Amino acid sequence: MSGPNKTKPGVDKALLIKDAAKLLPEPSRRFFMRGAASLGALAMLSGCEIIDGDASENVLRVISDFNDGAQALLFNPNTLAPEYPEGMITRPFPFNAYYSQDDAPDVDGDKWQLEIGGRVDDKKSWTLAELNKLPQVSQITRHVCVEGWDYIGQWSGVNLREFFARIGADITAKYVAFHCADGYTESLDMASALHPQTMLATKYAKQPIGDPFGFPLRLRTATKLGFKNAKWLTAIEVTNTFPDTYYRKEGFNWFAGI
Ligand SMILES: Nc1nc2c(c(=O)[nH]1)N[C@H]1C(S)=C(S)[C@@H](COP(=O)(O)O)O[C@H]1N2
Numbered sequence: 001m002s003g004p005n006k007t008k009p010g011v012d013k014a015l016l017i018k019d020a021a022k023l024l025p026e027p028s029r030r031f032f033m034r035g036a037a038s039l040g041a042l043a044m045l046s047g048c049e050i051i052d053g054d055a056s057e058n059v060l061r062v063i064s065d066f067n068d069g070a071q072a073l074l075f076n077p078n079t080l081a082p083e084y085p086e087g088m089i090t091r092p093f094p095f096n097a098y099y100s101q102d103d104a105p106d107v108d109g110d111k112w113q114l115e116i117g118g119r120v121d122d123k124k125s126w127t128l129a130e131l132n133k134l135p136q137v138s139q140i141t142r143h144v145c146v147e148g149w150d151y152i153g154q155w156s157g158v159n160l161r162e163f164f165a166r167i168g169a170d171i172t173a174k175y176v177a178f179h180c181a182d183g184y185t186e187s188l189d190m191a192s193a194l195h196p197q198t199m200l201a202t203k204y205a206k207q208p209i210g211d212p213f214g215f216p217l218r219l220r221t222a223t224k225l226g227f228k229n230a231k232w233l234t235a236i237e238v239t240n241t242f243p244d245t246y247y248r249k250e251g252f253n254w255f256a257g258i
């Protein structure tokens with residue numbers, strides 16, 4: 001017998017629902033657990049039958065994608081992440097990447113340029129010296145990695161919204177894609193890209209960002225988990241086509257708000 005609400009013997013319904021709920025950040029998780037937490041709801045959201053491990057993986061993926069939309073709706077572009085005093089800045093700060101520190105890319109600062117693509121009027125590339133001449137902003141905020149560690153850091157650089165105004169980016173577009181020297185990919189919804197605490201960071205604790213922390217330019221977003229903060233930026237693209245990301249392909253939630 002098959003149907004959207006049927007499980008195979010051996011698939012623990014309650015566990016499956018609990019697993020799915022874990023992917024939902026608050027307040028969606030509370031909402032889901034209180035009201036809609038049923039296998040039927042999961043199946044309805046996913047349009048799949050929950051019959052085995054693979055199917056439940058797909059269901060979790062669909063829930064996570066569904067949740068991106070919910071988080072985007074709940075995202076308040078005016079709410080600022082907390083800022084901290086200078087005494088709380090961690091020096092040096094922890095390194096993380098999808099590989100070990102020895103394999104971090106070696107970027108030549110003299111040749112490096114930030115490429116601009118997509119829905120932007122002025123697609124000229126930017127050298128580090130040119131970026132350093134733009135008005136600078138700074139923040140002391142908390143970086144949170146999904147692996148269970150965090151630190152407070154100070155990032156300085158160019159506010160992304162102001163940079164977009166300068167280059168004539170289409171801010172009605174849906175996404176901003178970030179490309180990195182190590183092949184890493186990240187992307188933001190436009191509202192998060194325009195958040196006042198989203199910047200192209202050239203400095204950490206007032207010193208130029210060196211290796212292995214993303215020389216010479218990284219994205220800093222205070223409203224997102226660590227993996228959204230793409231290091232070693234090489235190109236930025238404004239687009240209406242969803243740019244898939246390294247961590248989403250690994251099964252993590254894409255919106256990844258904190
Ligand atoms: N290009 C690139 N950016 C990246 C990563 C990566 O592997 N490559 N890892 C991400 C993850 S998971 C985290 S937690 C932070 C770590 O930044 P840090 O090394 O400056 O602490 O970088 C993010 N940005």
Ligand SMILES: [Mo]
Binds near residue numbers: 144
């Ligand atoms: Mo991370």
